[in-house]
Amino acid sequence: MTKATTGKRTRNLFDPAATKPYKLSRSKLERFTQCPRCFYLDRRLGVDRPDMPGWTLNTAVDALLKNEFDAYRDRGEPHPLMQRHGIDAVPFRHPDLDVWRQNLRGIQFHHQPTNLVISGAVDDVWIGSIGKLHVVDYKSTSTTQEISFDGHARREYKRQAEIYQWLLRQNGHDVSDTAYFVYANAHRDRPEFAGRLEFDLLLFPYDGSAAWVERCVVDAHRCLMSDAPPPPASGCSYCLYRLAAGQVGV
Numbered sequence: 001m002t003k004a005t006t007g008k009r010t011r012n013l014f015d016p017a018a019t020k021p022y023k024l025s026r027s028k029l030e031r032f033t034q035c036p037r038c039f040y041l042d043r044r045l046g047v048d049r050p051d052m053p054g055w056t057l058n059t060a061v062d063a064l065l066k067n068e069f070d071a072y073r074d075r076g077e078p079h080p081l082m083q084r085h086g087i088d089a090v091p092f093r094h095p096d097l098d099v100w101r102q103n104l105r106g107i108q109f110h111h112q113p114t115n116l117v118i119s120g121a122v123d124d125v126w127i128g129s130i131g132k133l134h135v136v137d138y139k140s141t142s143t144t145q146e147i148s149f150d151g152h153a154r155r156e157y158k159r160q161a162e163i164y165q166w167l168l169r170q171n172g173h174d175v176s177d178t179a180y181f182v183y184a185n186a187h188r189d190r191p192e193f194a195g196r197l198e199f200d201l202l203l204f205p206y207d208g209s210a211a212w213v214e215r216c217v218v219d220a221h222r223c224l225m226s227d228a229p230p231p232p233a234s235g236c237s238y239c240l241y242r243l244a245a246g247q248v249g250v
Contacts, residue, residue, distance in 0.1 A: 014043045014224045021110055024220065026120030026163045030156060032220040035233035040223055049238050061140040061184050061199075062123060066101070069124055081182065082126070085203050092125040092133060100125070109170035114221035122164045124182075132176040135164040140199070142186035149181065149204045157181065158208055166210040179206045 014022055024043075032039040041047040072079045073091035082089060094100075100107045106121035124136035137160060141147070149158070161179035168175045183202040190198065223230060232239030 010046055013046050016225050019115075021115050021117045022224075023108075023117040023119060024217075026106070026118070026160065026167075029118065029163060029216060029220060030159060032223065033159060033216060034156075035236040035239060036220075036223050036230040037232040038236060038238055039220065040226070040229040043224055044229070058140045062138045065138045065182060065184065066124065081201050081203055087126070087128075087180070087203075089126040089128040089134060092127040094125070097125065107164065107167040107171060109167050111170075111217050114217060116217060116221055118163075118167060118217060120160075120164055120167055122168075125168070126180070128176065132174050133168060134176050135161050135168070135179040136182060137161055137164075137179065138182050138184070140184040140186070142188055142197075144188070147183055147185065147202060147204075149206055158206055161206060162208045162210040163213055165208065166213040169210070177207050177209060179208060180204065181206060 028039065028043065031042065038049060042049070069079055069091050073093055076090060076093070078087070078090050099105050100122050103121045106119040108117055108119040110117050122135060123138045126134040126136055128134060137157065139157070161181075165175050165177070165179065181204040183204060184199040185202060186197045186199050232243075
């Protein structure tokens with residue numbers, strides 16, 4: 001039976017006895033950092049978390065930002081946002097950039113010790129005047145609150161950038177620890193809609209460290225090789241729901 005009729009997936013599951021490399025996406029590695037039990041249920045047993053609705057407006061903003069930065073990439077010039085913030089860089093030109101951006105392909109690296117192929121689709125890459133690459137991620141929202149990346153705020157976004165840094169380094173690129181988040185914040189105070197949204201473009205630098213990624217890959221593989229699922233992460237709402245449902249016999 002298929003996932004559509006039972007809620008359980010039967011394809012692309014991890015098999016501890018398999019010799020073929022197993023592909024693990026950046027988002028699934030993030031799942032492991034959030035809750036190893038949810039990760040195990042998904043990748044080993046085929047029971048994923050419930051689907052979330054698609055973020056089609058965010059996807060549209062991503063596509064438009066890529067088109068805009070690509071125009072400056074083709075000319076070899078910095079985007080005005082980069083100039084406004086004093087960033088000495090230009091959008092990076094590379095023959096594999098379109099592949100790096102594809103969700104089902106992305107930047108890939110075969111981690112030989114675990115036989116896992118880690119992959120992730122990056123939004124953009126810039127190159128500084130000294131030759132170091134900068135991971136760039138596009139985000140969009142609509143809020144009147146101040147957007148901040150200080151402290152542990154938006155930790156998932158930071159891990160995302162660090163995984164991309166790690167992947168690019170494993171592919172032989174010289175990558176800066178400084179990543180950039182391009183944030184498009186839509187105005188909601190205009191007197192009329194008139195069929196259009198207006199955005200402020202904000203830029204947030206982030207100095208991260210990808211030193212944790214290698215250990216995370218090893219730990220995720222060890223989790224997958226186990227014969228039993230690990231305990232849930234503290235406060236995991238999905239695991240708490242499963243527990244509550246089981247207690248009432250559902």
